[in-house]
Amino acid sequence: MESNKRSLAKAVSWQLVGLVTMAILGEAFTGSFFAGSELALTSCAIGFVMYILHERVWAGIRWGLKKASAAASQPASPAPTGS
Template structure:
């Protein structure tokens, strides 16, 4: 499937998604706590969004891995073949 090929490996994208989601879940918990003043409600909010946001981020990363916009262009390799390097001719 085209979505799963890119410049980064699938495991790398998955680990990035998990680490980002951990940080995001802490933020969601703190915000939930600030708005509800209830640890149980804040925990419920943070825990239910973890799985969906990991999956959304993972697919978002894989989709962006297919986009070349904003990335440096790769230099084409020259075909050197079997040609020996030129040597300066020195008269004898």
């Protein structure tokens, strides 16, 4: 399971990509950098919250996950040393 800090870092990095993309698209469609930026910031804020909620919900769903085998979860024993 991911830590809350990891989920937050992923959400921030993803939203930065989305913010830049939306600002460019917003400017292209509206012809105004400021209108495009407002659209991008609104989308970013909503998307940020929704992404974190989405990740946390999926972190609690066990469907589709495979359990680690007992052998895989135990540390490997050190190789014998021959003398």
